Amino acid sequence: MKELVLSVFSVIASLLFVIIFILIGWYIVWKVFISRFKFVQELIGMTTEQTSTEEMPKVRSKKARFD
Template identity: 45%
Template sequence: MDFQETLSLTITVLASFLIVIIIILLGWYIIWKALLSKFSLLRELLGVGNGDQPADNQPQIRAKKVRRD
C-alpha cells in the first residue's frame, strides 16, 4: 500500500466515525427534546435545571393562610 491509499483509508475511517458520532448526538438531542426532558430525575442527574425553581441561595418563604371563622 502506498502513501495515497493509506491516507485515503485513514480519511475514510475518520469520516465514518465522525458521521456515526454526529448521528448519535443528533438522535440524543431529538429524544431529549421530545421525551427525556420531561423526567425530573434525568434533569437532576444531568444537572439541567429549569428556570422556574428558586435558586439555592435564595430561600423561598411561604406564608400560611390562616382560616378565620
C-alpha cells in the same frame, strides 16, 4: 501512499459521521422525551423553583369507599 491516505480519511470520516449521528439522535430524544422527567431535570440541575398549575400533572384524588 495514496491508498493509505484515502483509507485513513475514510476511517476518520466514518467515525465522525457515526459520532454526529449519535449526538443528533441523543438531542432529539432529549428534546422529545427525556427532558420531561422531573428526576432527570433534578440530576442536571435544570429545575425551576416555581411550578405553575399548568405544569402540574392532573391527578385524580382517590375517594375512600365505605362499602
